[in-house]
Amino acid sequence: MSDDLNSAAYWDAAYDEDRDGWDMGTPTPVFVDILTRCGMDFSAFGDRDYASLGRPPRVLIPCSGRGYDALYFATRGWDVTAVDFAEHPLRWLREESEQAGVEIEILQEDMFTLGRTHHESFDLLVEYTCICAIDPDRRVEFVRFCREVLRPGGTVLALLFPVDGRPGGPPFSIDVEDFKAQMAPQFTLLHESTPETSVKPRLGRERLLLWRKQ
Ligand SMILES: C[S@@+](CC[C@H](N)C(=O)[O-])C[C@H]1O[C@@H](n2cnc3c(N)ncnc32)[C@H](O)[C@@H]1O
Numbered sequence: 001m002s003d004d005l006n007s008a009a010y011w012d013a014a015y016d017e018d019r020d021g022w023d024m025g026t027p028t029p030v031f032v033d034i035l036t037r038c039g040m041d042f043s044a045f046g047d048r049d050y051a052s053l054g055r056p057p058r059v060l061i062p063c064s065g066r067g068y069d070a071l072y073f074a075t076r077g078w079d080v081t082a083v084d085f086a087e088h089p090l091r092w093l094r095e096e097s098e099q100a101g102v103e104i105e106i107l108q109e110d111m112f113t114l115g116r117t118h119h120e121s122f123d124l125l126v127e128y129t130c131i132c133a134i135d136p137d138r139r140v141e142f143v144r145f146c147r148e149v150l151r152p153g154g155t156v157l158a159l160l161f162p163v164d165g166r167p168g169g170p171p172f173s174i175d176v177e178d179f180k181a182q183m184a185p186q187f188t189l190l191h192e193s194t195p196e197t198s199v200k201p202r203l204g205r206e207r208l209l210l211w212r213k214q
Pocket of ligand 1: 005006008011012022023024062063064065066067083084085086089109110111112128129130133134
């Protein structure tokens with residue numbers, strides 16, 4: 001087994017060996033709550049009404065894993081791209097989306113390559129259990145990746161987890177203030193809150209943030 005968490009082999013081994021305790025088997029309740037309450041109108045967060053674009057808004061879900069959120073956004077009318085470099089979860093997502101008759105662009109790639117192939121392509125990027133899965137030294141690279149793939153004015157919707165200062169990882173704890181400082185030169189913070197709709201074991205250990213690309 002690879003011990004390099006920057007490799008697909010590391011994550012595929014975790015899925016193959018059922019060491020995928022992060023996988024909730026359902027869409028993220030915080031996102032379900034937002035889409036149920038707001039639909040595509042994110043003006044409550046100081047963002048835009050995506051329904052007024054005149055086309056399905058384009059959302060990128062990096063580190064999608066099995067892609068329950070990708071399926072959920074797609075069924076709510078969003079034009080979804082899911083990216084993960086592991087083969088195992090994407091096989092599941094391909095089968096599931098086919099069975100459900102839901103169209104999703106599924107990319108088995110290192111997300112950091114999308115800055116070249118999908119430059120300024122997306123209206124929204126949805127981050128969940130992605131930052132905590134990458135080497136903390138790569139967070140600056142993650143911010144650059146967000147800037148590269150989002151169109152000007154595009155939004156990052158991040159549900160940062162875990163934010164409890166736990167040692168080691170993955171999942172690596174995210175210092176919210178440090179991460180905000182990393183985003184600040186490129187992105188304007190629109191919203192920040194601690195959601196009440198987190199799954200029970202993560203309640204109080206998640207932070208919801210929205211940024212707009214400057
Ligand atoms: C902790 S899992 C979370 C998966 C999913 N977000 C969920 O909540 O079920 C992290 C995922 O990130 C993927 N991943 C890690 N680094 C990646 C990279 N550089 N490019 C693409 N996928 C990556 C792994 O393959 C794994 O599926």
